[in-house]
Amino acid sequence: MRVLSEAAFARVIRAGDSQRFGIDLKNNRAAILQDAVSQASVKPASLPQFSTAPVRGKPCVSYPDFSTHLILRSISRHLQRRLRISLPSRDRIVKGVVESLMDRTPIYLMRRDITSFYESVPLASLRDGLLFDTASSAQVRSFLRAYFDQHCLNKECGLPRGIGLSALLAEIAMRRFDQRVREIPGVYKYYRFSDDILILSFLPSGEVSPQVAAALPSGMQFNSRKSYDLALAAPKGQARDEFFEFLGYKFTVEAECGSKPSRRVRVGISSRKIDRLKTRVILSMKDFAKNHDYALLKDRVAFITSNYQVRRSGASHVAGATHVKSGIYYNYRLCGVYYSQHGRSHYEPSPAHELKALDGFLRSLLRGGGSAFASLLSPGRRAELARYSFFKGYEKRMVVRFGSARVHAVKSVWAAHA
Numbered sequence: 001m002r003v004l005s006e007a008a009f010a011r012v013i014r015a016g017d018s019q020r021f022g023i024d025l026k027n028n029r030a031a032i033l034q035d036a037v038s039q040a041s042v043k044p045a046s047l048p049q050f051s052t053a054p055v056r057g058k059p060c061v062s063y064p065d066f067s068t069h070l071i072l073r074s075i076s077r078h079l080q081r082r083l084r085i086s087l088p089s090r091d092r093i094v095k096g097v098v099e100s101l102m103d104r105t106p107i108y109l110m111r112r113d114i115t116s117f118y119e120s121v122p123l124a125s126l127r128d129g130l131l132f133d134t135a136s137s138a139q140v141r142s143f144l145r146a147y148f149d150q151h152c153l154n155k156e157c158g159l160p161r162g163i164g165l166s167a168l169l170a171e172i173a174m175r176r177f178d179q180r181v182r183e184i185p186g187v188y189k190y191y192r193f194s195d196d197i198l199i200l201s202f203l204p205s206g207e208v209s210p211q212v213a214a215a216l217p218s219g220m221q222f223n224s225r226k227s228y229d230l231a232l233a234a235p236k237g238q239a240r241d242e243f244f245e246f247l248g249y250k251f252t253v254e255a256e257c258g259s260k261p262s263r264r265v266r267v268g269i270s271s272r273k274i275d276r277l278k279t280r281v282i283l284s285m286k287d288f289a290k291n292h293d294y295a296l297l298k299d300r301v302a303f304i305t306s307n308y309q310v311r312r313s314g315a316s317h318v319a320g321a322t323h324v325k326s327g328i329y330y331n332y333r334l335c336g337v338y339y340s341q342h343g344r345s346h347y348e349p350s351p352a353h354e355l356k357a358l359d360g361f362l363r364s365l366l367r368g369g370g371s372a373f374a375s376l377l378s379p380g381r382r383a384e385l386a387r388y389s390f391f392k393g394y395e396k397r398m399v400v401r402f403g404s405a406r407v408h409a410v411k412s413v414w415a416a417h418a
Helices: 006-011 017-021 025-041 066-082 090-102 124-131 138-152 164-182 205-215 271-291 294-305 353-367 379-386 390-395 404-417
Strands: 051-055 058-062 107-113 187-193 196-201 228-232 241-246 249-254 265-269 307-311 323-327 336-341 344-348 399-401
Touching: 006 025, 006 066, 017 025, 017 066, 025 066, 025 138, 066 138, 066 164, 090 187, 090 196, 090 249, 090 265, 090 336, 107 205, 107 241, 124 138, 124 164, 164 187, 164 205, 196 205, 205 228, 228 241, 265 353, 271 294, 271 353, 271 404, 294 379, 294 390, 294 399, 294 404, 353 379, 353 390
Parallel strands: 307 399
Antiparallel strands: 051 058, 107 196, 107 228, 187 196, 241 249, 249 265, 265 336, 307 323, 336 344
Protein backbone atom coordinates (compact mmCIF):
# COMPACT_ATOMS: atom_id res chain seq x y z
CA MET A 1 0.00 0.00 0.00
CA ARG A 2 1.29 3.45 -0.91
CA VAL A 3 2.20 5.50 2.17
CA LEU A 4 0.57 8.74 0.98
CA SER A 5 -2.68 7.40 -0.45
CA GLU A 6 -6.35 7.68 0.44
CA ALA A 7 -6.35 4.13 1.85
CA ALA A 8 -3.25 4.84 3.95
CA PHE A 9 -4.74 8.05 5.33
CA ALA A 10 -7.97 6.24 6.20
CA ARG A 11 -5.96 3.86 8.38
CA VAL A 12 -4.58 6.66 10.58
CA ILE A 13 -7.83 8.49 11.28
CA ARG A 14 -8.40 8.55 15.02
CA ALA A 15 -11.48 8.74 17.13
CA GLY A 16 -11.87 12.32 18.31
CA ASP A 17 -10.46 13.88 15.14
CA SER A 18 -13.81 15.38 14.18
CA GLN A 19 -14.03 17.50 17.31
CA ARG A 20 -10.32 18.24 17.58
CA PHE A 21 -10.02 19.64 14.06
CA GLY A 22 -13.55 20.96 13.59
CA ILE A 23 -14.36 18.59 10.72
CA ASP A 24 -17.23 16.21 9.96
CA LEU A 25 -15.81 12.79 9.24
CA LYS A 26 -19.27 11.27 9.21
CA ASN A 27 -20.55 13.28 6.26
CA ASN A 28 -17.38 14.59 4.58
CA ARG A 29 -14.98 11.68 4.95
CA ALA A 30 -14.27 11.21 1.22
CA ALA A 31 -13.62 14.91 0.62
CA ILE A 32 -11.38 15.15 3.70
CA LEU A 33 -9.27 12.21 2.56
CA GLN A 34 -9.04 13.62 -0.94
CA ASP A 35 -7.78 16.93 0.44
CA ALA A 36 -4.96 15.04 2.16
CA VAL A 37 -4.12 13.18 -1.07
CA SER A 38 -4.01 16.48 -2.94
CA GLN A 39 -1.67 18.05 -0.36
CA ALA A 40 0.56 14.97 -0.38
CA SER A 41 0.90 15.06 -4.18
CA VAL A 42 2.28 18.61 -4.34
CA LYS A 43 5.95 18.70 -5.36
CA PRO A 44 8.22 19.63 -3.79
CA ALA A 45 6.60 18.59 -0.53
CA SER A 46 5.99 21.32 2.01
CA LEU A 47 4.42 21.73 5.42
CA PRO A 48 2.15 24.67 6.29
CA GLN A 49 2.69 27.22 9.02
CA PHE A 50 2.47 25.93 12.56
CA SER A 51 1.87 27.43 15.97
CA THR A 52 3.58 26.79 19.29
CA ALA A 53 2.21 26.82 22.81
CA PRO A 54 3.88 26.00 26.12
CA VAL A 55 3.03 22.67 27.73
CA ARG A 56 4.73 21.98 31.08
CA GLY A 57 7.16 24.76 30.35
CA LYS A 58 8.22 23.39 26.94
CA PRO A 59 7.13 24.78 23.53
CA CYS A 60 4.91 22.33 21.66
CA VAL A 61 4.19 22.49 17.94
CA SER A 62 0.71 22.26 16.48
CA TYR A 63 -0.53 22.17 12.90
CA PRO A 64 -4.11 23.42 12.52
CA ASP A 65 -5.00 21.55 9.33
CA PHE A 66 -6.07 17.92 9.40
CA SER A 67 -4.37 16.97 6.12
CA THR A 68 -0.90 17.62 7.57
CA HIS A 69 -1.66 15.40 10.54
CA LEU A 70 -2.77 12.58 8.25
CA ILE A 71 0.41 12.88 6.19
CA LEU A 72 2.72 12.88 9.22
CA ARG A 73 0.79 10.04 10.89
CA SER A 74 0.99 7.92 7.77
CA ILE A 75 4.74 8.52 7.44
CA SER A 76 5.18 7.64 11.12
CA ARG A 77 3.22 4.40 10.65
CA HIS A 78 5.30 3.53 7.60
CA LEU A 79 8.60 4.08 9.43
CA GLN A 80 7.46 2.19 12.48
CA ARG A 81 6.51 -0.84 10.41
CA ARG A 82 9.51 -0.73 8.09
CA LEU A 83 12.09 -0.24 10.84
CA ARG A 84 10.25 -2.55 13.24
CA ILE A 85 10.07 0.04 15.98
CA SER A 86 7.99 -1.02 18.97
CA LEU A 87 6.82 2.01 20.94
CA PRO A 88 7.03 1.30 24.68
CA SER A 89 3.91 0.49 26.70
CA ARG A 90 3.80 1.96 30.21
CA ASP A 91 1.78 -0.95 31.61
CA ARG A 92 4.04 -3.54 30.02
CA ILE A 93 7.15 -1.86 31.44
CA VAL A 94 5.67 -1.62 34.95
CA LYS A 95 4.71 -5.32 34.90
CA GLY A 96 8.25 -6.17 33.79
CA VAL A 97 9.75 -4.11 36.60
CA VAL A 98 7.58 -5.84 39.20
CA GLU A 99 8.51 -9.29 37.92
CA SER A 100 12.22 -8.40 37.93
CA LEU A 101 12.14 -7.02 41.47
CA MET A 102 10.56 -10.15 42.95
CA ASP A 103 13.78 -12.10 42.39
CA ARG A 104 15.57 -12.24 45.76
CA THR A 105 19.08 -12.13 44.32
CA PRO A 106 21.21 -8.98 44.88
CA ILE A 107 19.94 -6.22 42.60
CA TYR A 108 21.65 -2.91 41.90
CA LEU A 109 19.18 -0.42 40.52
CA MET A 110 19.97 2.73 38.54
CA ARG A 111 17.29 5.33 37.93
CA ARG A 112 18.15 7.86 35.22
CA ASP A 113 16.36 10.73 33.48
CA ILE A 114 17.60 12.48 30.33
CA THR A 115 17.64 16.27 30.55
CA SER A 116 15.54 18.06 27.88
CA PHE A 117 15.09 14.82 25.99
CA TYR A 118 13.48 16.02 22.76
CA GLU A 119 15.63 19.13 22.62
CA SER A 120 18.84 17.05 22.80
CA VAL A 121 18.10 14.28 20.28
CA PRO A 122 21.09 14.30 17.85
CA LEU A 123 20.04 14.93 14.26
CA ALA A 124 22.89 14.24 11.83
CA SER A 125 22.77 10.44 11.61
CA LEU A 126 19.01 10.37 12.11
CA ARG A 127 18.38 12.84 9.28
CA ASP A 128 20.85 11.21 6.89
CA GLY A 129 19.59 7.73 7.62
CA LEU A 130 16.02 8.70 6.75
CA LEU A 131 16.60 11.09 3.84
CA PHE A 132 18.90 8.70 1.98
CA ASP A 133 16.87 5.57 2.68
CA THR A 134 15.75 4.40 -0.75
CA ALA A 135 13.36 1.88 0.82
CA SER A 136 11.05 4.85 1.39
CA SER A 137 9.46 6.57 -1.59
CA ALA A 138 10.81 9.84 -2.94
CA GLN A 139 7.69 11.66 -1.78
CA VAL A 140 7.97 10.28 1.77
CA ARG A 141 11.61 11.41 1.90
CA SER A 142 10.55 14.77 0.50
CA PHE A 143 8.12 15.28 3.38
CA LEU A 144 10.74 14.15 5.88
CA ARG A 145 13.11 16.74 4.40
CA ALA A 146 10.38 19.37 4.77
CA TYR A 147 9.90 18.31 8.41
CA PHE A 148 13.62 18.63 9.18
CA ASP A 149 13.91 21.93 7.27
CA GLN A 150 10.86 23.35 9.04
CA HIS A 151 11.82 22.38 12.58
CA CYS A 152 15.50 21.41 12.67
CA LEU A 153 17.28 23.60 10.10
CA ASN A 154 20.84 24.55 11.11
CA LYS A 155 20.52 22.56 14.32
CA GLU A 156 22.73 19.77 15.58
CA CYS A 157 20.08 18.40 17.91
CA GLY A 158 16.45 18.80 18.85
CA LEU A 159 13.07 17.52 17.66
CA PRO A 160 9.83 19.49 17.97
CA ARG A 161 7.49 18.44 20.75
CA GLY A 162 3.80 17.90 20.09
CA ILE A 163 4.11 15.98 16.82
CA GLY A 164 3.58 12.23 16.87
CA LEU A 165 6.29 11.74 14.27
CA SER A 166 8.84 13.26 16.69
CA ALA A 167 8.18 10.52 19.27
CA LEU A 168 8.93 7.86 16.69
CA LEU A 169 12.05 9.64 15.43
CA ALA A 170 13.33 9.92 19.01
CA GLU A 171 12.91 6.15 19.39
CA ILE A 172 14.89 5.60 16.19
CA ALA A 173 17.65 7.89 17.44
CA MET A 174 17.85 6.02 20.78
CA ARG A 175 18.06 2.49 19.38
CA ARG A 176 21.86 2.40 19.43
CA PHE A 177 21.93 3.65 23.05
CA ASP A 178 19.39 1.00 24.08
CA GLN A 179 21.50 -1.71 22.48
CA ARG A 180 24.74 -0.49 24.05
CA VAL A 181 23.23 -0.40 27.55
CA ARG A 182 21.86 -3.93 27.22
CA GLU A 183 25.36 -5.11 26.23
CA ILE A 184 27.05 -3.67 29.36
CA PRO A 185 28.36 -6.53 31.54
CA GLY A 186 26.12 -7.04 34.57
CA VAL A 187 23.02 -5.40 33.10
CA TYR A 188 20.20 -7.92 32.90
CA LYS A 189 17.11 -5.71 32.72
CA TYR A 190 16.76 -2.36 31.00
CA TYR A 191 13.61 -0.25 30.72
CA ARG A 192 13.19 3.08 28.97
CA PHE A 193 10.01 5.09 28.48
CA SER A 194 10.98 8.18 26.49
CA ASP A 195 13.48 9.93 28.81
CA ASP A 196 12.80 7.80 31.91
CA ILE A 197 15.29 4.96 32.37
CA LEU A 198 15.55 2.10 34.84
CA ILE A 199 18.50 -0.34 34.81
CA LEU A 200 18.88 -3.48 36.94
CA SER A 201 22.34 -4.98 37.29
CA PHE A 202 24.11 -7.85 39.01
CA LEU A 203 27.12 -5.56 39.52
CA PRO A 204 27.30 -2.52 41.82
CA SER A 205 26.10 0.69 40.19
CA GLY A 206 29.56 2.26 40.46
CA GLU A 207 30.86 -0.27 37.96
CA VAL A 208 28.00 0.14 35.52
CA SER A 209 26.98 3.80 35.74
CA PRO A 210 30.03 5.28 33.91
CA GLN A 211 29.43 2.93 30.98
CA VAL A 212 25.77 3.95 30.81
CA ALA A 213 26.73 7.64 30.73
CA ALA A 214 29.34 6.95 28.03
CA ALA A 215 26.69 5.24 25.90
CA LEU A 216 24.50 8.37 25.75
CA PRO A 217 24.28 10.00 22.31
CA SER A 218 26.46 13.06 21.90
CA GLY A 219 24.83 16.15 23.40
CA MET A 220 22.63 14.25 25.85
CA GLN A 221 23.16 14.17 29.59
CA PHE A 222 21.42 12.80 32.65
CA ASN A 223 19.50 15.03 35.03
CA SER A 224 21.40 14.69 38.32
CA ARG A 225 18.35 15.76 40.36
CA LYS A 226 16.33 12.84 39.03
CA SER A 227 19.09 10.24 38.94
CA TYR A 228 19.97 7.94 41.81
CA ASP A 229 21.18 4.43 42.62
CA LEU A 230 19.65 1.86 44.93
CA ALA A 231 21.08 -1.42 46.26
CA LEU A 232 18.70 -4.29 46.99
CA ALA A 233 21.48 -6.40 48.44
CA ALA A 234 21.04 -6.50 52.23
CA PRO A 235 22.33 -9.75 53.83
CA LYS A 236 19.85 -12.28 55.11
CA GLY A 237 18.50 -11.21 58.51
CA GLN A 238 18.86 -7.48 57.79
CA ALA A 239 15.37 -6.88 56.52
CA ARG A 240 14.52 -3.37 55.42
CA ASP A 241 12.50 -1.71 52.69
CA GLU A 242 13.75 0.54 49.92
CA PHE A 243 11.63 2.54 47.50
CA PHE A 244 11.89 4.40 44.22
CA GLU A 245 9.51 6.08 41.80
CA PHE A 246 9.15 5.31 38.11
CA LEU A 247 6.45 6.08 35.50
CA GLY A 248 4.03 7.56 38.03
CA TYR A 249 4.28 4.65 40.47
CA LYS A 250 6.07 4.22 43.80
CA PHE A 251 7.77 0.83 44.19
CA THR A 252 8.54 -0.34 47.74
CA VAL A 253 10.78 -3.42 47.79
CA GLU A 254 12.35 -5.67 50.39
CA ALA A 255 16.11 -5.14 50.18
CA GLU A 256 17.01 -8.40 51.93
CA CYS A 257 18.55 -11.19 49.87
CA GLY A 258 18.44 -14.86 50.73
CA SER A 259 16.64 -18.11 50.21
CA LYS A 260 13.07 -16.88 50.60
CA PRO A 261 11.03 -17.57 47.49
CA SER A 262 10.33 -14.01 46.50
CA ARG A 263 10.56 -10.38 47.42
CA ARG A 264 7.30 -8.61 48.13
CA VAL A 265 6.87 -5.64 45.83
CA ARG A 266 4.37 -2.97 46.83
CA VAL A 267 3.26 -0.66 44.05
CA GLY A 268 1.50 2.60 44.85
CA ILE A 269 1.00 6.02 43.33
CA SER A 270 4.12 8.21 43.24
CA SER A 271 4.45 11.18 45.57
CA ARG A 272 4.70 13.49 42.57
CA LYS A 273 1.34 12.32 41.24
CA ILE A 274 -0.27 12.68 44.68
CA ASP A 275 1.03 16.26 44.90
CA ARG A 276 -0.39 16.89 41.44
CA LEU A 277 -3.84 15.73 42.59
CA LYS A 278 -3.64 18.02 45.63
CA THR A 279 -2.73 20.91 43.36
CA ARG A 280 -5.76 20.20 41.19
CA VAL A 281 -8.05 20.28 44.22
CA ILE A 282 -6.65 23.64 45.32
CA LEU A 283 -6.78 25.15 41.82
CA SER A 284 -10.40 24.02 41.47
CA MET A 285 -11.37 25.75 44.70
CA LYS A 286 -9.43 28.90 43.85
CA ASP A 287 -11.25 29.10 40.53
CA PHE A 288 -14.58 28.62 42.31
CA ALA A 289 -13.70 31.54 44.58
CA LYS A 290 -13.53 33.68 41.43
CA ASN A 291 -16.45 32.43 39.36
CA HIS A 292 -18.79 30.90 42.01
CA ASP A 293 -19.70 28.17 39.51
CA TYR A 294 -20.59 25.37 41.89
CA ALA A 295 -21.62 22.96 39.13
CA LEU A 296 -18.15 23.26 37.59
CA LEU A 297 -16.45 22.81 40.97
CA LYS A 298 -18.53 19.70 41.63
CA ASP A 299 -17.65 18.24 38.23
CA ARG A 300 -13.97 18.91 38.84
CA VAL A 301 -14.02 17.14 42.20
CA ALA A 302 -15.94 14.24 40.63
CA PHE A 303 -13.47 14.12 37.77
CA ILE A 304 -10.31 13.81 39.88
CA THR A 305 -11.78 11.44 42.50
CA SER A 306 -13.39 9.07 40.02
CA ASN A 307 -12.95 7.48 36.64
CA TYR A 308 -14.60 8.80 33.56
CA GLN A 309 -15.69 7.82 30.11
CA VAL A 310 -15.61 10.19 27.19
CA ARG A 311 -17.30 9.26 23.95
CA ARG A 312 -14.73 9.37 21.22
CA SER A 313 -16.16 11.72 18.62
CA GLY A 314 -16.10 9.97 15.27
CA ALA A 315 -15.49 6.58 16.88
CA SER A 316 -18.01 4.91 14.60
CA HIS A 317 -15.64 5.59 11.69
CA VAL A 318 -12.52 3.96 13.16
CA ALA A 319 -11.66 0.70 14.80
CA GLY A 320 -11.63 0.39 18.57
CA ALA A 321 -13.78 1.19 21.56
CA THR A 322 -16.31 3.99 21.37
CA HIS A 323 -15.29 5.35 24.79
CA VAL A 324 -12.01 6.15 26.52
CA LYS A 325 -11.64 5.16 30.18
CA SER A 326 -9.32 7.10 32.42
CA GLY A 327 -9.10 8.37 35.96
CA ILE A 328 -7.95 7.44 39.44
CA TYR A 329 -8.17 3.68 38.90
CA TYR A 330 -7.43 3.33 35.19
CA ASN A 331 -4.35 5.56 35.40
CA TYR A 332 -2.91 3.52 38.30
CA ARG A 333 -4.51 0.11 37.93
CA LEU A 334 -1.26 -1.76 38.57
CA CYS A 335 -1.09 -0.67 42.22
CA GLY A 336 -0.99 -3.60 44.62
CA VAL A 337 1.28 -6.09 46.39
CA TYR A 338 3.10 -8.66 44.28
CA TYR A 339 5.02 -11.77 45.36
CA SER A 340 5.67 -15.37 44.39
CA GLN A 341 4.97 -18.44 46.49
CA HIS A 342 5.48 -22.10 45.63
CA GLY A 343 6.29 -21.16 42.07
CA ARG A 344 3.10 -19.17 41.56
CA SER A 345 2.71 -15.42 41.31
CA HIS A 346 0.32 -13.74 43.73
CA TYR A 347 -1.34 -10.35 43.84
CA GLU A 348 -3.07 -8.50 46.66
CA PRO A 349 -5.12 -5.33 46.09
CA SER A 350 -3.49 -2.08 47.06
CA PRO A 351 -4.34 -0.73 50.54
CA ALA A 352 -4.19 2.71 48.87
CA HIS A 353 -3.05 4.57 51.99
CA GLU A 354 -2.05 7.54 49.83
CA LEU A 355 -5.60 7.85 48.50
CA LYS A 356 -7.09 7.73 52.00
CA ALA A 357 -4.71 10.54 52.94
CA LEU A 358 -5.95 12.48 49.91
CA ASP A 359 -9.51 12.06 51.13
CA GLY A 360 -8.44 13.55 54.45
CA PHE A 361 -6.81 16.46 52.63
CA LEU A 362 -9.99 17.18 50.64
CA ARG A 363 -12.22 17.03 53.71
CA SER A 364 -9.92 19.27 55.71
CA LEU A 365 -10.33 21.96 53.05
CA LEU A 366 -14.09 21.55 53.15
CA ARG A 367 -14.33 21.60 56.95
CA GLY A 368 -12.75 25.00 57.23
CA GLY A 369 -10.03 25.55 59.79
CA GLY A 370 -7.33 27.40 57.89
CA SER A 371 -9.20 27.06 54.61
CA ALA A 372 -10.85 30.14 53.13
CA PHE A 373 -12.77 28.03 50.63
CA ALA A 374 -15.16 26.46 53.14
CA SER A 375 -16.81 29.81 53.91
CA LEU A 376 -17.85 30.13 50.25
CA LEU A 377 -19.89 26.93 50.40
CA SER A 378 -23.13 26.20 52.21
CA PRO A 379 -23.12 23.28 54.69
CA GLY A 380 -25.16 21.24 52.21
CA ARG A 381 -22.67 21.78 49.40
CA ARG A 382 -19.71 21.01 51.66
CA ALA A 383 -21.40 17.76 52.66
CA GLU A 384 -22.12 16.94 49.01
CA LEU A 385 -18.49 17.45 47.97
CA ALA A 386 -17.22 15.50 50.99
CA ARG A 387 -19.01 12.41 49.69
CA TYR A 388 -16.52 12.20 46.83
CA SER A 389 -13.61 9.94 47.68
CA PHE A 390 -10.32 9.16 45.92
CA PHE A 391 -10.19 5.81 47.72
CA LYS A 392 -13.73 4.76 46.80
CA GLY A 393 -13.23 6.00 43.25
CA TYR A 394 -10.23 3.69 42.99
CA GLU A 395 -11.54 0.70 44.91
CA LYS A 396 -14.99 0.61 43.32
CA ARG A 397 -13.81 1.93 39.94
CA MET A 398 -16.57 4.51 40.11
CA VAL A 399 -17.31 6.15 36.77
CA VAL A 400 -18.68 9.57 35.92
CA ARG A 401 -19.60 10.52 32.37
CA PHE A 402 -18.79 13.79 30.63
CA GLY A 403 -18.93 15.01 27.08
CA SER A 404 -15.69 16.12 25.47
CA ALA A 405 -16.61 19.80 25.79
CA ARG A 406 -17.25 19.42 29.53
CA VAL A 407 -13.95 17.59 30.02
CA HIS A 408 -12.22 20.52 28.32
CA ALA A 409 -13.95 22.97 30.71
CA VAL A 410 -13.08 20.83 33.74
CA LYS A 411 -9.41 20.60 32.77
CA SER A 412 -8.99 24.23 31.70
CA VAL A 413 -7.97 25.52 35.13
CA TRP A 414 -5.22 22.90 35.44
CA ALA A 415 -3.61 23.43 32.01
CA ALA A 416 -0.89 25.84 33.14
CA HIS A 417 0.10 23.47 35.97
CA ALA A 418 0.06 20.20 33.98
